[in-house]
Amino acid sequence: MEPAPEIRVAADPNALAEAAAREVVAVARAAVAARGRFTAALLSHVPIPSDQIFPIQGDAPDTDAVAAEYARTLGEVFRVRRGEVPRLDLILLGLGIDGHTASLFPGSPVLKETFRIVTAVHAAAASIPERITLTYPIFNAAACVIYLVSGAEKAKVVRAALGDRGGAVPAAMVRPTDGRLLWILDRAAAALLPAGRTS
Numbered sequence: 001m002e003p004a005p006e007i008r009v010a011a012d013p014n015a016l017a018e019a020a021a022r023e024v025v026a027v028a029r030a031a032v033a034a035r036g037r038f039t040a041a042l043l044s045h046v047p048i049p050s051d052q053i054f055p056i057q058g059d060a061p062d063t064d065a066v067a068a069e070y071a072r073t074l075g076e077v078f079r080v081r082r083g084e085v086p087r088l089d090l091i092l093l094g095l096g097i098d099g100h101t102a103s104l105f106p107g108s109p110v111l112k113e114t115f116r117i118v119t120a121v122h123a124a125a126a127s128i129p130e131r132i133t134l135t136y137p138i139f140n141a142a143a144c145v146i147y148l149v150s151g152a153e154k155a156k157v158v159r160a161a162l163g164d165r166g167g168a169v170p171a172a173m174v175r176p177t178d179g180r181l182l183w184i185l186d187r188a189a190a191a192l193l194p195a196g197r198t199s
Contacts, residue, residue, distance in 0.1 A: 005162065005181040007197060009190045013150045016186045020148050023182060024090060027144045031089045063120035067132045071118040074138075085117055085141040093139075095149045099157050099169035103133035110135065111170055136173055144180045147171070152188040159192040 010016040060066045078086035093101045103121045104111055105128060110121050117138040121131045139145060149158055157169065162183070164172035175181060185193075 003181075005183055007162070007183045007185065007190070007193070010184060010186050013186050016148060016150055016184055019184050020092070020146065023144075023146055023184065024092075027090045031143070063122070063130050063132055067116070067118045067120045070132065071116060074117060083115075085137050088138065088142045089144065091134075091139055091142045091145045093145060093147050093171070093174065095147055095154055095157060095161065095171050097153055097157055099161060099171055101147070101171040101174060102139075103128070103131045104135070104170040104173075106168075106170055108170075111167070111173070113137070139174045140177050140179075142176050142179050144182070145174055145176055147174075147181075147183045147185075149183065149189045150186040152191060154189045155192040158183070158185060158189050162193065162197070 008019060010019050074086050075082065075084075080086050095101055096105075098106055100106065105121070108121060110119055110133065113119055113135045114137060117135055118132060119135055121128065121133050123130050157171075161169045161171045167173050
């Protein structure tokens with residue numbers, strides 16, 4: 001049984017950003033103390049000047065091939081064998097009004113992915129533009145996942161995500177099996193949570 005998520009409420013979006021920064025620093029320090037390094041970003045390990053690094057091409061004609069190549073790159077950088085899932089120190093996620101996180105949208109076949117750590121999200125399947133996303137296996141292998149959510153328009157979906165165990169809300173299925181899950185919310189986003197649920 002995975003531990004319950006931690007929930008912190010900040011006064012406003014600025015306080016939320018400050019709380020998030022403090023958490024990132026704490027996770028980084030813990031990773032350095034434990035292993036002598038913090039994996040802040042994949043590209044920090046690649047000897048290429050930052051002005052020559054371009055984001056993954058989610059709009060490429062063959063998003064399946066791009067996703068597979070990105071998964072191979074993650075495997076190489078984290079030195080894991082084929083079929084093993086890299087353990088990221090920290091993943092920061094947001095939450096859409098429909099309960100999606102990353103590009104894991106309600107009703108998408110990608111929600112059922114249990115093997116691939118990176119996959120294409122096809123427009124016809126998700127009613128969105130073609131894109132590439134990380135999947136539950138890599139999110140749930142992370143040492144720490146932090147959701148950053150602000151705004152009253154997100155209050156209903158925050159309540160739904162934190163109460164959902166059946167998977168109706170995609171964000172609810174991010175549950176690190178051997179890691180920490182923290183939700184940092186502003187007051188507006190936390191407004192519909194039961195009393196005593198937040199710290």
